[in-house]
Structures are given as structure tokens and as C-alpha cells.
Amino acid sequence: MDPTHMFELVIVMFLAIIALHYAARRFGLPPSVALLAGGALLTFLPGLPAIAIDPDLVLVIFLPPLLMDGAWFIALGRLRRHMIGIASLAVGAVFFTCAVVAVAVHFLFPSLPWAACAVLGAIVSPPDAISARAVLQRVKLPRRLQILLEGESLLNDASGLVLFRFAIAAGVTGAFSTAEAMGSFFLLALGGAAVGIAIGTVWVVFVRRLNDEYLIIAATALLAWMSYMLGEMIHVSGVIATVTTGLIAGWYQHTVFSASARMRGTSFWTVMIFLMEASVFMLIGSSLRGVVERGGGFGVVIATMGLPMLAVLVALTLARFAWVFGSNLVVEFCKVLGLKRYTPLGLRASVVLSWAGVRGVVTLALALSVPEGFPGRDFILVTSFAVIVGTVLVQGTTLGRLIEWAKLIEPESEKARLNLSQAEAAMAQAQLATIKDRAYDTEGNLIHPRLLERYQLRAKMIVDYIQKTEHHDVLLHAHFDVVLAAIATGRRELIRLHRAGDIDDETLHELERDLDLEELSALSAKS
Known part of the structure; x- marks a missing residue:
């Protein structure tokens, strides 16, 4: 042939x-x-x-x-x-x-x-x-x-x-x-x-x-x-x-x-x-x-x-x-x-x-x-x-x-000793420990307050979810539905700006990649 x-x-x-x-x-x-x-x-x-x-x-x-x-x-x-x-x-x-x-x-x-x-x-x-x-x-x-x-x-x-x-x-x-x-x-x-x-x-x-x-x-x-x-x-x-x-x-x-x-x-x-x-x-x-x-x-x-x-x-x-x-x-x-x-x-x-x-x-x-x-x-x-x-x-x-x-x-x-949520909680605690070590300067002044607050809140939410899984499931899905809707709106606006000639291709691809990663993260968390 x-x-x-x-x-x-x-x-x-x-x-x-x-x-x-x-x-x-x-x-x-x-x-x-x-x-x-x-x-x-x-x-x-x-x-x-x-x-x-x-x-x-x-x-x-x-x-x-x-x-x-x-x-x-x-x-x-x-x-x-x-x-x-x-x-x-x-x-x-x-x-x-x-x-x-x-x-x-x-x-x-x-x-x-x-x-x-x-x-x-x-x-x-x-x-x-x-x-x-x-x-x-x-x-x-x-x-x-x-x-x-x-x-x-x-x-x-x-x-x-x-x-x-x-x-x-x-x-x-x-x-x-x-x-x-x-x-x-x-x-x-x-x-x-x-x-x-x-x-x-x-x-x-x-x-x-x-x-x-x-x-x-x-x-x-x-x-x-x-x-x-x-x-x-x-x-x-x-x-x-x-x-x-x-x-x-x-x-x-x-x-x-x-x-x-x-x-x-x-x-x-x-x-x-x-x-x-x-x-x-x-x-x-x-x-x-x-x-x-x-x-x-x-x-x-x-x-x-x-x-x-x-x-x-x-x-x-x-x-x-x-x-x-x-x-x-x-x-x-x-x-x-x-x-x-x-x-x-x-x-x-x-x-x-x-x-x-x-x-x-x-x-x-x-x-x-x-x-x-x-x-x-x-x-x-x-x-x-x-x-x-x-x-x-x-x-x-x-x-x-x-x-x-x-x-x-x-x-x-x-069965594994830890389920998905428990493993996520252990990971979040380890991350929080690292943030606490680096959130203060050598003189003991807090230099990353928002970062510390974010990781403390995340660790607390994961533990709370494990204790009340059924109660939080509905709220969790609704939360990430809103996040996905916001991402979709941002994507439409980004495309509109590009089609109108207000941003160039490089800006489009850079911001689109950020939206893609955010969307993948939201979909993973929702599932």
C-alpha cells in the first residue's frame, strides 16, 4: 500500500x-x-x-x-x-x-x-x-x-x-x-x-x-x-x-x-x-x-x-x-x-x-x-x-x-486508614504549620496576616466538614456552583475584551490560563 x-x-x-x-x-x-x-x-x-x-x-x-x-x-x-x-x-x-x-x-x-x-x-x-x-x-x-x-x-x-x-x-x-x-x-x-x-x-x-x-x-x-x-x-x-x-x-x-x-x-x-x-x-x-x-x-x-x-x-x-x-x-x-x-x-x-x-x-x-x-x-x-x-x-x-x-x-x-477528607485535613495542618513559621519576621512581627488567616480558616473548615459532612455537602456544591458561574462570566468578559481589540493575544492567553486553573480547582473541590 x-x-x-x-x-x-x-x-x-x-x-x-x-x-x-x-x-x-x-x-x-x-x-x-x-x-x-x-x-x-x-x-x-x-x-x-x-x-x-x-x-x-x-x-x-x-x-x-x-x-x-x-x-x-x-x-x-x-x-x-x-x-x-x-x-x-x-x-x-x-x-x-x-x-x-x-x-x-x-x-x-x-x-x-x-x-x-x-x-x-x-x-x-x-x-x-x-x-x-x-x-x-x-x-x-x-x-x-x-x-x-x-x-x-x-x-x-x-x-x-x-x-x-x-x-x-x-x-x-x-x-x-x-x-x-x-x-x-x-x-x-x-x-x-x-x-x-x-x-x-x-x-x-x-x-x-x-x-x-x-x-x-x-x-x-x-x-x-x-x-x-x-x-x-x-x-x-x-x-x-x-x-x-x-x-x-x-x-x-x-x-x-x-x-x-x-x-x-x-x-x-x-x-x-x-x-x-x-x-x-x-x-x-x-x-x-x-x-x-x-x-x-x-x-x-x-x-x-x-x-x-x-x-x-x-x-x-x-x-x-x-x-x-x-x-x-x-x-x-x-x-x-x-x-x-x-x-x-x-x-x-x-x-x-x-x-x-x-x-x-x-x-x-x-x-x-x-x-x-x-x-x-x-x-x-x-x-x-x-x-x-x-x-x-x-x-x-x-x-x-x-x-x-x-x-x-x-x-x-x-480500606485506607484515612479517607479523602481526613487526608486533606492532615495536609492542611502541615501547610498551616509552615505558614505559622514564616508569617512572622525575626522580631516576632506578623508580616503575612491575610495568608495566616486564610490557611487557619481552611484548616478549620475542613475539620468542620468532616464532623458535619451531610450538612455541608449541599452548601459546598452551591458554593462552587457560584464560583464556576463567576469564572464563566470572567471568561466571557475576557473574550469580549479580546474581540474588541482592547487586549492582545498574550494577555488573553495569560488570563485564560489563570481562569482554567481556577475552574479545574473548583471542579475538583466540588467532586
């Missing part, structure tokens, strides 16, 4: 993303479903060329920044606290699901080599980080379930990739060693973690020495690709390298970023991640044409592979249920034995965790990278796509209702 036409196609895709997101919000659909369907429809439009996806390129472009985004904002304290549960899902559940799917496929097709069955199992076993994010953004979960799903989606791709590579090698060479595979997995993981620590440390030192916020934002945006590509270049886990780098950068960004760099960087990063997530689902949908053509057409695919595809989907779903409930029973048994460090999830939480296993771009990329001539390649490719579509359409659309049914309650042990 001509590069200019390719760029035009990308622009069309971005326009379609905006339209599909708007339609999804208007009709209450999950955006991932709308984008998947839109991508599938777009690829069959007359005159549009078939879209050929390079799986290696897809992984390199999309996976690192999306992994970095998840690691950057993840709750690190809860991640450490629940690391055993996360590892159980990210490693144990992936290996178990791979084995179950391989057995199910070999039962359906006894002539298919075990290596080919294992390849399909490795491809469909890890739930996808991107798909998980798309689902989790629309639901409200207790913190423990949230961190289990987020942590699993960050780390399980490494398990799936290792399994996939060894299964492909076994299919090509006819040799496979479980011990070698496990040893290689831990070596890749440790090597990836080492790369991530090195890159993250260099980033922290580098950013602290930069005074230009645009350079800081640019360096941070490239961080994900640097860690991933370096990890893959020296043959360790690029996934683990990227996640480790993201954890370090996310931990230190509170101290190395200025307020301006953080606000501008977050805005830039949020838009970029939005477009990347949406593009992934569009690309998955647009690959339908090539998948169907390889399978011989819709009729042939449904007639010859329909039941086996359904069987694989059921097998991997049941495997996840079995692993989650089995792990929960182990924790229950440990509790009976007196080991009370870990708390069982319970029936309803286990059902939700088991159902939240949506597959996505990693599954598609791995399926497309199966070598030509590999045994059962067409079946592997078509089944992998069916698993993606099935989990997105079924689990992705019903997870919200399932969570509503479960009526999950946040355990006391997972």
Missing part, C-alpha cells in the same frame, strides 16, 4: 474511533465492543484494501506504553500485599489454562500434535492487559479484586509469551523440556526486572537534572519503548522490563516532576493511551477479513470449526473458574489450619474474578506470528480470533451486570 494511502487510512481510523466512542456512550455499550464491530465493518467496505497486521510491530507499538500506563498508576502498596495472589493468576492460571486447552484440543483433534495444541493454549491463556483496562474502567470493584486483575494483566503476558515460544520450538524441533521451560521463564523474568530497574534508575537521575518540562515529558513518553526493546534485544522479558520501569517511574514521579510537567504530561499521555487502546480494538476487528479468508470463508469456518472453537472458549473459561475457586479453597484450608494471613475471596468475588478474563491484542499478535506451515495453523488463527471476539462480546458486556449482582463490599482490611 502507498504510504500516503496508509496515513489516510490511519486518519480515517481515528475519525471512526471518535464516532464509535460517541455512539457507544450514547447507547450505553462498552466502547471495546463498538470499536471491535466498527473495525470489522470498516475492513469490508468496498474499495478499502485488506489490512495486513505485522504481529511483531503491533506488540512493539502498542504493548509497551499500555503496560507502562498500567504500572505507572497501579497501587504499589496493594500490589506488594497481594503479590502471591497476582502471581497465582499471572503464572499459575496461565500455565493451567494452557494445559487444559491443549488437552481439550487434542481430544477434539487426536491427529494434531501436542505441540500445536500447546501453542493454541499458550496463545489464548493470558487475559489481555488492554482489554482488561477497557473493562475495568467501566466498573467499580473492591480494591483487592481491582489490584488482582490489574496486576495479573500486567504480568501474565510474560508467562504466555514464554509458553508460546517453547511450544513453537517444540513443534518445529520435536523436543520439549518442562524443567528447561520453567528455568527459562524465571531467567527471563529476573533479567527483565534487572533491565527495568536499570532503565528506571537512569530515568530518575536524568529527569532530576532536566529543567525543561517538554524534554521531561518527551523522555518519559519514550521510556516504555526503551525498556521493552532493550529487554527483547538482550533476550529477556520485555514485558517485565517495561512493568518494572513503570513501577519505578510511577513511584518517583511525585517527587521529580513539577506541577506543570505533571499536568501537561498527564494530559498528553491520557490522549495517547486513549487513541492506542481504541486503535487496538479497531485493528482486531479489521483483521477479521484476513482471518476469514485464511479459513476459507464464513461458511467453511462456521461449518468446520464452529463447535471446536466453542469448545475451546468453554474450556478456557472453565479452567479459569477451576483455578480461581481451587485457589480460594486452598486459602480456606490454610485458614482452618490456623494460617490466617490470607483471606479467602468468597463465592461472589471468586465468580467475578473468574469471569473477568477478556482476551485481546496479545492473543491476536501471537496467533498471527505462528509460522507458515505449522500444524493446525489455520485452526489456531481462527480459534484465537473467536476467543477474542467471544470474551469481549460476552464477558466484556456482562461483567458490569455481574458485579452489580454480586454487590461486593470493600473489606475493612482493604
Whole structure:
């Protein structure tokens, strides 16, 4: 395809993303479903060329920044606290699901080599980080379930990739060693973690020495690709390298970023991640044409592979249920034995965790990278796509209702010691102490009376709000409604002065920025 036409196609895709997101919000659909369907429809439009996806390129472009985004904002304290549960899902559940799917496929097709069955199992076993994010953004979960799903989606791709590579090698060479595979997995993981620590440390030192916020934002945006590509270049886990780098950068960004760099960087990063997530689902949908053509057409695919595809989907779903409930029973048994460090999830939480296993771009990329001539390649490719579509359409659309049914309650042990208002009160008292220290000169004369009065009043109001929250809520909303109305009036007057030629563009932008910050502060306080 001509590069200019390719760029035009990308622009069309971005326009379609905006339209599909708007339609999804208007009709209450999950955006991932709308984008998947839109991508599938777009690829069959007359005159549009078939879209050929390079799986290696897809992984390199999309996976690192999306992994970095998840690691950057993840709750690190809860991640450490629940690391055993996360590892159980990210490693144990992936290996178990791979084995179950391989057995199910070999039962359906006894002539298919075990290596080919294992390849399909490795491809469909890890739930996808991107798909998980798309689902989790629309639901409200207790913190423990949230961190289990987020942590699993960050780390399980490494398990799936290792399994996939060894299964492909076994299919090509006819040799496979479980011990070698496990040893290689831990070596890749440790090597990836080492790369991530090195890159993250260099980033922290580098950013602290930069005074230009645009350079800081640019360096941070490239961080994900640097860690991933370096990890893959020296043959360790690029996934683990990227996640480790993201954890370090996310931990230190509170101290190395200025307020301006953080606000501008977050805005830039949020838009970029939005477009990347949406593009992934569009690309998955647009690959339908090539998948169907390889399978011989819709009729042939449904007639010859329909039941086996359904069987694989059921097998991997049941495997996840079995692993989650089995792990929960182990924790229950440990509790009976007196080991009370870990708390069982319970029936309803286990059902939700088991159902939240949506597959996505990693599954598609791995399926497309199966070598030509590999045994059962067409079946592997078509089944992998069916698993993606099935989990997105079924689990992705019903997870919200399932969570509503479960009526999950946040355990006391997972709640923070201080709520938002209490933390704000502690912060206000610390600020007031600093003001008191500097409000007087060396001779004891008060030189900042208004400033001291302002911070004393603010600290008193926060404490009063905590004691009478329900009483003050209505007054608080009314107060900031008036503030927002005043800001809107000021903005209209500012624009009038500019349109009349009374102020120049520089004055407009300077005062408009002040109004924008004031409006953001008021909206944040009101919420």
C-alpha cells in the first residue's frame, strides 16, 4: 500500500474511533465492543484494501506504553500485599489454562500434535492487559479484586509469551523440556526486572537534572519503548522490563516532576493511551477479513470449526473458574489450619474474578506470528480470533451486570486508614504549620496576616466538614456552583475584551490560563 494511502487510512481510523466512542456512550455499550464491530465493518467496505497486521510491530507499538500506563498508576502498596495472589493468576492460571486447552484440543483433534495444541493454549491463556483496562474502567470493584486483575494483566503476558515460544520450538524441533521451560521463564523474568530497574534508575537521575518540562515529558513518553526493546534485544522479558520501569517511574514521579510537567504530561499521555487502546480494538476487528479468508470463508469456518472453537472458549473459561475457586479453597484450608494471613475471596468475588478474563491484542499478535506451515495453523488463527471476539462480546458486556449482582463490599482490611477528607485535613495542618513559621519576621512581627488567616480558616473548615459532612455537602456544591458561574462570566468578559481589540493575544492567553486553573480547582473541590 502507498504510504500516503496508509496515513489516510490511519486518519480515517481515528475519525471512526471518535464516532464509535460517541455512539457507544450514547447507547450505553462498552466502547471495546463498538470499536471491535466498527473495525470489522470498516475492513469490508468496498474499495478499502485488506489490512495486513505485522504481529511483531503491533506488540512493539502498542504493548509497551499500555503496560507502562498500567504500572505507572497501579497501587504499589496493594500490589506488594497481594503479590502471591497476582502471581497465582499471572503464572499459575496461565500455565493451567494452557494445559487444559491443549488437552481439550487434542481430544477434539487426536491427529494434531501436542505441540500445536500447546501453542493454541499458550496463545489464548493470558487475559489481555488492554482489554482488561477497557473493562475495568467501566466498573467499580473492591480494591483487592481491582489490584488482582490489574496486576495479573500486567504480568501474565510474560508467562504466555514464554509458553508460546517453547511450544513453537517444540513443534518445529520435536523436543520439549518442562524443567528447561520453567528455568527459562524465571531467567527471563529476573533479567527483565534487572533491565527495568536499570532503565528506571537512569530515568530518575536524568529527569532530576532536566529543567525543561517538554524534554521531561518527551523522555518519559519514550521510556516504555526503551525498556521493552532493550529487554527483547538482550533476550529477556520485555514485558517485565517495561512493568518494572513503570513501577519505578510511577513511584518517583511525585517527587521529580513539577506541577506543570505533571499536568501537561498527564494530559498528553491520557490522549495517547486513549487513541492506542481504541486503535487496538479497531485493528482486531479489521483483521477479521484476513482471518476469514485464511479459513476459507464464513461458511467453511462456521461449518468446520464452529463447535471446536466453542469448545475451546468453554474450556478456557472453565479452567479459569477451576483455578480461581481451587485457589480460594486452598486459602480456606490454610485458614482452618490456623494460617490466617490470607483471606479467602468468597463465592461472589471468586465468580467475578473468574469471569473477568477478556482476551485481546496479545492473543491476536501471537496467533498471527505462528509460522507458515505449522500444524493446525489455520485452526489456531481462527480459534484465537473467536476467543477474542467471544470474551469481549460476552464477558466484556456482562461483567458490569455481574458485579452489580454480586454487590461486593470493600473489606475493612482493604480500606485506607484515612479517607479523602481526613487526608486533606492532615495536609492542611502541615501547610498551616509552615505558614505559622514564616508569617512572622525575626522580631516576632506578623508580616503575612491575610495568608495566616486564610490557611487557619481552611484548616478549620475542613475539620468542620468532616464532623458535619451531610450538612455541608449541599452548601459546598452551591458554593462552587457560584464560583464556576463567576469564572464563566470572567471568561466571557475576557473574550469580549479580546474581540474588541482592547487586549492582545498574550494577555488573553495569560488570563485564560489563570481562569482554567481556577475552574479545574473548583471542579475538583466540588467532586
